[in-house]
Amino acid sequence: MKLQLVSDLIDNTNKKWRTELINNTFQMKITQKIMQIPLAETDHEDFQVWNREPSDEYSVRSAYKLLQDANLDPSSYLIQTEIKEFYRKL
Numbered sequence: 001m002k003l004q005l006v007s008d009l010i011d012n013t014n015k016k017w018r019t020e021l022i023n024n025t026f027q028m029k030i031t032q033k034i035m036q037i038p039l040a041e042t043d044h045e046d047f048q049v050w051n052r053e054p055s056d057e058y059s060v061r062s063a064y065k066l067l068q069d070a071n072l073d074p075s076s077y078l079i080q081t082e083i084k085e086f087y088r089k090l
Contacts, residue, residue, distance in 0.1 A: 001021070003025065009021060009022055009025075009034070010039060015039055015040070015041055016039065017034065017035055017039065019035070022034055022035065050062065052065070052066055
């Protein structure tokens with residue numbers, strides 16, 4: 001079976017995770033995390049939520065702010081660039 005969606009891992013009749021499929025597909029650590037996710041007991045339409053904005057809507061601005069708040073070290077990108085340049089010269 002080709003897995004494409006999270007819903008492929010759910011038994012819709014019983015509203016439970018397809019445990020055997022999950023165990024056979026993922027490593028134990030990942031399987032345990034998946035099995036801890038509670039499933040909805042009733043059907044409902046999917047919707048996207050971006051919890052970084054009061055409107056719950058994604059924006060480039062909010063993603064940029066998230067990256068800025070992460071305090072990423074710009075020097076790590078410089079090192080990667082230097083390594084790429086080194087290998088190009090070989």
